[in-house]
Amino acid sequence: xxxxxxxxxxxxxxxxxxxxxxxxxxxxxxxxxxxxxxxxxxxxxxxxxxxxxxxxxxxxxxxxxxxxxxxxxxxxxxxxxxxxxxxxxxxxxxxxxxxxxxxxxxxxxxxxxxxxxxxxxxxxxxxxxxxxxxxxxxxxxxxxxxxxxxxxxxxxxxxxxxxxxxxxxxxxxxxxxxxxxxxxxxxxxx
Numbered sequence: 001x002x003x004x005x006x007x008x009x010x011x012x013x014x015x016x017x018x019x020x021x022x023x024x025x026x027x028x029x030x031x032x033x034x035x036x037x038x039x040x041x042x043x044x045x046x047x048x049x050x051x052x053x054x055x056x057x058x059x060x061x062x063x064x065x066x067x068x069x070x071x072x073x074x075x076x077x078x079x080x081x082x083x084x085x086x087x088x089x090x091x092x093x094x095x096x097x098x099x100x101x102x103x104x105x106x107x108x109x110x111x112x113x114x115x116x117x118x119x120x121x122x123x124x125x126x127x128x129x130x131x132x133x134x135x136x137x138x139x140x141x142x143x144x145x146x147x148x149x150x151x152x153x154x155x156x157x158x159x160x161x162x163x164x165x166x167x168x169x170x171x172x173x174x175x176x177x178x179x180x181x182x183x184x185x186x187x188x189x190x
Contacts, residue, residue, distance in 0.1 A: 004075065006071060009085065026183060097136065124157055153171075
């Protein structure tokens with residue numbers, strides 16, 4: 001089994017990546033392979049509403065000059081998907097939202113190809129707005145007919161400077177429980 005995580009932060013290896021790695025620790029302890037894809041410094045364009053994915057039905061987006069098709073292939077190969085983002089003006093980053101829009105439309109156009117995969121949102125936040133970002137990511141999972149595990153709180157960690165989230169004991173406990181619940185669910189669905 002494999003879980004792929006997408007870090008939508010502009011900061012490579014920042015707080016968002018740290019939170020995902022805490023989830024990965026639990027998944028790895030349960031024998032589940034993990035991979036982190038960091039979007040920082042890599043172009044991710046928004047959907048251009050060409051609807052060629054509905055015409056082509058080739059499990060790819062017609063826009064080919066960024067990494068979205070690579071991300072879609074990784075989603076297809078995985079049993080579980082983590083979408084992670086810092087909070088930008090009370091939402092996920094534009095890169096995360098662009099990945100959601102394009103992967104989501106391709107999935108719809110190709111027979112709900114993400115249906116019944118396990119999905120989990122992870123959000124880093126300095127202060128407020130994290131719940132909206134968390135909901136935006138979860139909406140992708142729900143409309144894609146994915147299965148979403150819960151945790152002991154909403155999947156967020158508080159911190160601004162890199163490493164601050166490691167001081168958020170409740171956030172770290174939430175990531176641990178998310179990893180345990182995700183592993184349990186993946187094994188049940190296997």
